[in-house]
Amino acid sequence: MTIRLYDLAGSEDERRFSPFCWRIKMALAHKGLTVDATPWRFTEKDAIGFTEQPRVPVIVDTANSDKAVWDSWDIALYLDKTYPETPLFTENSGEAATYFFKAWAERTLHPGVAKQVLLDVYNHLHDKDRDYFRTTREKVFGMSLEDVVATADDALPAFQASLAPMRATLETYAFLGGATPSFADHIAFGAFAWARAVSEKTLLASDDPVYAWRERMLDQYDGFARGTPGYAV
Numbered sequence: 001m002t003i004r005l006y007d008l009a010g011s012e013d014e015r016r017f018s019p020f021c022w023r024i025k026m027a028l029a030h031k032g033l034t035v036d037a038t039p040w041r042f043t044e045k046d047a048i049g050f051t052e053q054p055r056v057p058v059i060v061d062t063a064n065s066d067k068a069v070w071d072s073w074d075i076a077l078y079l080d081k082t083y084p085e086t087p088l089f090t091e092n093s094g095e096a097a098t099y100f101f102k103a104w105a106e107r108t109l110h111p112g113v114a115k116q117v118l119l120d121v122y123n124h125l126h127d128k129d130r131d132y133f134r135t136t137r138e139k140v141f142g143m144s145l146e147d148v149v150a151t152a153d154d155a156l157p158a159f160q161a162s163l164a165p166m167r168a169t170l171e172t173y174a175f176l177g178g179a180t181p182s183f184a185d186h187i188a189f190g191a192f193a194w195a196r197a198v199s200e201k202t203l204l205a206s207d208d209p210v211y212a213w214r215e216r217m218l219d220q221y222d223g224f225a226r227g228t229p230g231y232a233v
């Protein structure tokens, strides 16, 4: 059972440096599959011409009627489907990957939303919480709440650009969890529900896949989130 892999090489045959090919070599090793890693150079497009695309990794599975697969993500999916032993995607890896997403949400998504809606949060607080919130948050931000949001409009394009990894995922899957929401969706939605509860600000363009996903999330669980107090944004 041998998998032929077209593997980017440098001037020396053995100098293999492609990060995408490395993913697959590690995945094949994880599964204990035998690999014939053929050196390939950028200009050797003819050698992978049968894929009608110009990039490696490409695998040819000699144990499966010479099935050709390319794109490292598709190769990983193919390998798990065809060789399910020692899976690449397991419950635990799902948990760890979600943890990575959580870290991204907390370091990028939350600060981005805060920049937009911090003063709106303040304006929706109970009177007795206002001083506390202002004092603690102004200490964290090192400026007044008003100054934090003064540049929010200028920051909006960068906020929207920061959603690129989510957007790319939601162009392929209905939810971050695939066909149905997973905890990653709940994490991301938390940030948007936060904004929706207090702010009339438009954070997402209506043709943004993230906007459509937010709509789907609002509809989930019999429209649970949509039924809570918030602004229609």
Ligand SMILES: N[C@@H](CCC(=O)N[C@@H](CS)C(=O)NCC(=O)O)C(=O)O
Pocket: 008, 018, 019, 020, 021, 042, 054, 055, 056, 057, 070, 071, 072, 073
């Ligand atoms: N989305 C592809 C990206 C693969 C990719 O960009 N491979 C590079 C090598 S690291 C390549 O083959 N480039 C060919 C070129 O630039 O002509 C994947 O995940 O497999």
